[in-house]
Amino acid sequence: MPPISDDNTRLVYSSEGGRVPDRPERPGRPPAGRSPGGSPAVPRDGVVRVGRTSSGRRGKTVTLVTGLPAADVAGVAKELKRLCGSGGSAKDGVVEIQGDQRARIIAHLEGRYRVKATGG
Numbered sequence: 001m002p003p004i005s006d007d008n009t010r011l012v013y014s015s016e017g018g019r020v021p022d023r024p025e026r027p028g029r030p031p032a033g034r035s036p037g038g039s040p041a042v043p044r045d046g047v048v049r050v051g052r053t054s055s056g057r058r059g060k061t062v063t064l065v066t067g068l069p070a071a072d073v074a075g076v077a078k079e080l081k082r083l084c085g086s087g088g089s090a091k092d093g094v095v096e097i098q099g100d101q102r103a104r105i106i107a108h109l110e111g112r113y114r115v116k117a118t119g120g
Contacts, residue, residue, distance in 0.1 A: 045067075046067075046114060047067055047113075047114045047115070047116050048065060048066070048067045048068055048109055048113040048114065048115045048116070049064075049065070049066045049067050049115075049116050049117075049118045050063065050064070050065050050102050050105050050106050050109070050115060050116070050117055050118065051063070051064050051066075051102070051117070051118035051119040052064070052100050052102055052119050053119065060098070061098075061099060061100050062088075062096050062097065062098055062099070063096070063097045063098075063099065063100060063101045063102055063105060064094055064095070064096055065080070065094065065095040065096075065097070065105060065109075066093070066094050066095075067113075068093065068095065068113070070093060073090045073093055073094075073095060074090050076090075076095060076109075077089065077090035077095040077097075079108070080095060080097050080101075080105055080108070081097065083104065083105075083108055084097055084098075084099070084101045084104055084105070086098040086099050086101065102117055
């Protein structure tokens with residue numbers, strides 16, 4: 001079977017040889033939309049983004065805070081959990097707070113950071 005020249009398709013299994021190994025990525029560049037660590041790329045423009053999502057959480061809504069300086073993530077997560085009176089966590093530079101708490105979090109963080117609301 002001749003190789004397909006389109007970059008968007010690749011052979012993943014063949015009945016001749018079983019699983020086909022991944023082809024190497026271009027050196028020095030992570031896949032599109034991803035950071036080198038494999039997590040989604042976060043813009044580094046100095047803006048703290050506060051959004052709401054429920055995807056992958058069985059319909060439960062959480063508020064996500066991204067763009068915080070790495071040194072501040074754990075401390076801000078603790079403050080926001082106390083402020084909102086709800087649970088949450090800090091993972092990979094993203095603060096997750098249970099429930100839709102965007103307005104309260106934005107009001108609290110506006111004094112220290114440039115804050116933007118994201119999503120609908």
